Amino acid sequence: MSSSSGQPQFRYTQTPSKVLHLRNLPWECTEEELVELCNPFGKIINTKSNVGANRNQAFVEFADLNQAISMVSYYASSSEPAQVRGKTVYIQYSNRQEITNNKSSGDVAGNVLLVTIEGVEAGDVSIDVIHLVFSAFGFVHKIATFEKAAGFQALIQYSDAETASNARNALDGRSIPRYLLPEHVTSCHLRISFSAHTDLNIKFQSHRSRDYTNPYLPVNPSAIEGTLQPTLGPDGRKKEPESNVLLASIENMQYAVTVDVLHKVFSTFGTVQKIAIFEKNGGMQALIQYPDVATAAVAKESLEGHCIYEGGYCKLHLSYSRHTDLNVKAHNDRSRDYTIPDTGMLTIPQAPGLPTAAAGWQANPQSASMYAGNDYAVGAQAPGPNRQMPTWDPSMRGGAYVAAPSTYPGQTFAPPPVSHYPASAAISSAPAESLQASQPMAQYGMLPNARPPTSASAGQPLYYPS
């Protein structure tokens, strides 16, 4: 289908299209009002409303081009302008030939809604209010709320997509009733799409998340106080619950950090199941999923504050995510699912049967070393001078990492030559000398044996986190 001829129109009249662009619509103009306005001129086969930053534009697609022409012509010569609720509406041909609905992402109906609540702080709308509003359409199974750049958001889980669709159709673009909100809240518009989730993983009852199907779920004391995704301060100690999924914020990103680079870095501590990269507040963050909490804990302790590339570049800040099982595309530039067979080179033996979420919350140190061993057996077999297969003993992280993290040389990696992409970057297990190593795969292992600081500064200075 030819949809967009992206060329600008050097004409006095636009090219006719059976799609009309309507602007200056009243706020929250409904599809019904659009139909009411346009129906006299022909059959409407599609609409798209609440378009634009102000949500006051819309597109209407007629079945036939002549119907669109008749509407434009009519109002071009009419003494009465087109109006919706008394507001003059400006109509012209769209520069596209058909309405493209975004059926690929947030419009594929599912049983979980992603709700963005605009214009409010997280504290303004309680989870009970959200529950009340969305319960009008059916039993709400679970709610998870969180804050991100888009604003205050909530995931609402219903039992089925039909119920979710009903709620979405009724509430998208509308507002939570004023009397349910604090006085100072002036506007509170809901923007609703479908989430790709089907079953939320609620770990605790808290002011941020609820599982209404499981009243015996424990109340999480630490979740009641806290902010969700902590940006770790210098002394950063948050009482966040442990998780098998790490949230990595990457600071000072002078070099591109790819999924592959992250996989190499984090695979040092065990099998990496999934990775997702995303933007947050202009910075880059990533979620790294391990099979269990113990492995994640080792990785977190080991890597926190350290840099992927030497010179203070791509400094990692790690915290525990609230996720336990990431929902990611199997293979693209932003995410990877290594548990899917035939993806990449890793064959993950435990993938099919392992209940990751459940296992994730039963820290099992032995499983950590078991998976780590598997991972190394598969992924780090390249022979090399320093090939010591680390057998992870969780007890050793106390001595090796916590006591002297800044002297741990293995955690600073060589920056890639400017002409090379970091995918081929050396991830050095030894400091300066081996930065130019010609066999990147041989550097897979970041050896847990901390060297004395003196030997670490042979050639280039290592970056020591403050």
Add this chain to the structure above:
DNA sequence: AGCACA
């Protein structure tokens, strides 16, 4: 009041 979606 001036063109979405990925």
